[in-house]
Amino acid sequence: MRxxxxxxxxxxxxxxxxxxxxxGSSDTPSDGAATPTTAAASASGGFxxxxxxDLGPVRIEAQPEAIxxxxxxxxxxxxxxxxxxxVKAVDDQSNxxxxxxxxxxSGFTPNVEAIIGMAPDLxxxxxxxxxxxxxxxxxxxxxxxxxxxxxxQDSYEQLATLGEATGQQGGADKVVTQMRxxxxxxxxxxxxxxxxxxxxxxxxxxxxxxxxxxxxxxxxSMVGLQNVADAADKDGTGYPQLSVEYLVQADPDLIxxxxxxxxxxxxxxxxxxPGWSGLKAxxxxxxxxxxxxxxxxxxxxxxxQLETVADAMAKLPATNS
Numbered sequence: 001m002r003x004x005x006x007x008x009x010x011x012x013x014x015x016x017x018x019x020x021x022x023x024g025s026s027d028t029p030s031d032g033a034a035t036p037t038t039a040a041a042s043a044s045g046g047f048x049x050x051x052x053x054d055l056g057p058v059r060i061e062a063q064p065e066a067i068x069x070x071x072x073x074x075x076x077x078x079x080x081x082x083x084x085x086x087v088k089a090v091d092d093q094s095n096x097x098x099x100x101x102x103x104x105x106s107g108f109t110p111n112v113e114a115i116i117g118m119a120p121d122l123x124x125x126x127x128x129x130x131x132x133x134x135x136x137x138x139x140x141x142x143x144x145x146x147x148x149x150x151x152x153q154d155s156y157e158q159l160a161t162l163g164e165a166t167g168q169q170g171g172a173d174k175v176v177t178q179m180r181x182x183x184x185x186x187x188x189x190x191x192x193x194x195x196x197x198x199x200x201x202x203x204x205x206x207x208x209x210x211x212x213x214x215x216x217x218x219x220x221s222m223v224g225l226q227n228v229a230d231a232a233d234k235d236g237t238g239y240p241q242l243s244v245e246y247l248v249q250a251d252p253d254l255i256x257x258x259x260x261x262x263x264x265x266x267x268x269x270x271x272x273x274p275g276w277s278g279l280k281a282x283x284x285x286x287x288x289x290x291x292x293x294x295x296x297x298x299x300x301x302x303x304x305q306l307e308t309v310a311d312a313m314a315k316l317p318a319t320n321s
Contacts, residue, residue: 046167047060047061047062047063047167048060048061048062049164049165051142051144051161051164051165052161053144053145053146053161054145054147055128055133055145058142058143058144058165059142060122060142060165062121063086063166063167064083064086064120064121064122064165064166064167065086065121066086066088066118066119066120066121066122067083067086067087067088067120067121067122067123067124067166068087068088068089068090068105068115068118068120068122068123068124069087069089069090069091069094069100069123069124069125070090070091070105070106070107070110070115070123070124070125070126070127071091071094071107071124071125071126071146072090072091072093072094072095072096072107072293072297073126073146073297073298073299074124074125074126074146074158074162074299075087075090075091075094075096075100076094076096076097076297076299076300076301077158077159077162077175077299077300078124078162078166079097079099079100080159080171080175080299080300081159081162081163081166081168081171081172081174081175082168082170082171083162083166083167083168083171084097084099084100086166087100087101088101088118088119088120089101089102089103089105089118089120090102090103090105091103091105091106091107092104092105092106092107093107095293096293096301103118105118107125107126107127108127110125110129110131110132112131112132112135112136113135115132115135115136116135116136116139116141120141121141121142122141122142122143122144122165122166123136123141123142123143123144124143124144124145124146124162125143125144125145125146126145126146126147126148127145127147128143128145144161144162144165146158146161146162148215148298149215149298150215151215151218152183152218152302154298155179155298155299155302156176156179156180158298159172159175159176159299159300160172160173160176175300178300179300179302179303182303182307183222183303183306186223186303186306186307186310187222187223187310189310190223190224190310190313190314191314191318193224193318196224196225196226197224197225197226197253197254197313197316198225198226198227198228198250198251198252198253198254199220199225199226199227199228199252199253199254199255199256199281200227200228200229200242200247200250200252200254200255200256200281201216201217201220201227201229201256201258202255202256202257202258202259202265203239203258203259204259204262204263205259205263205265206241207241207242207243207244207247208239208240208241208242209227209229209232209239209240209241209242210229210238210239211227211229211230211233211238211239211240212227212230213230213233213238214238214239215298216258216295216296216305217238219302219305219306219309220309222306223306223309223310223313224313225254225309225313228242228247228250228252229242232246244273244274244275244276247276247279248275248276248279251279251280252279252280252281253280253281253284253286253316254281254286254287254288254312254313254316255270255279255281255282255286255287255288256288256290256295256309256312257270257287257288257289257290258290258292258295258296259292260289260290260291260292261291261292261293262292265289266289267282267285267287267288267289270282270287271287284316284317286312286315286316288308288309288312290305290308
């Protein structure tokens, strides 16, 4: 199974990771500015600064100038808020933006010695193996762990955290404001429908999906779509594996493919699957090929994902579903 936030080598490994990190519903995008999650050590907001994280406070003595990012989402956030020039190296999955200094470092199995060899003054990761934390603590390198978001508010708060940790709070505030504004516009411009169109979000070509309780599922809910995978999630993981028979019976109005890069899936390959050619989404041309990376990360580009979904929904006939 392919996780929305990572790709691993076996279905069992990813299933365990997904179960441990099952996501929740989205927060309303118009609540105001991002909720600060850091507390400055000085009244001026300068360094040293103490950053509050799920693992406890992290003290940063001076503005970081050699950041190592082991998270593709964190990398996108750092560059978006204006801290790109402070990033020295990123992991081997951080392929956006193009100017990010990609290395052979792994965020899945971090090599502590290799990371230390980069001489970082701040490390940002999405997971926190104890050997990573212990190894960097021995050389006094602060680590900020930003796990997979469960809500949009989590994304906003992670941006705020990175803003304060890097001395780029103004940039972080600007990004959050832009995200909120765009999301409000997308939702406001959606046509009203008497019933909710249905959809299937495909994580991989073995038909794993994401329900409405996940981060990605919450984005679909924001634009008024109904998830056909919800009823299939008997174990409550948020990531059920569906069958062809189930999908044919559900006959969704829209199919979103988040496995175009990993698994080579396209509207054409979907149409060629046994039993799929008669599905409404196939016959109406409503099989949407997503960018796997955008669909699997919770940084600023979630707005692009939401816009793609809203555009596809707006093109459906009013009588659909």
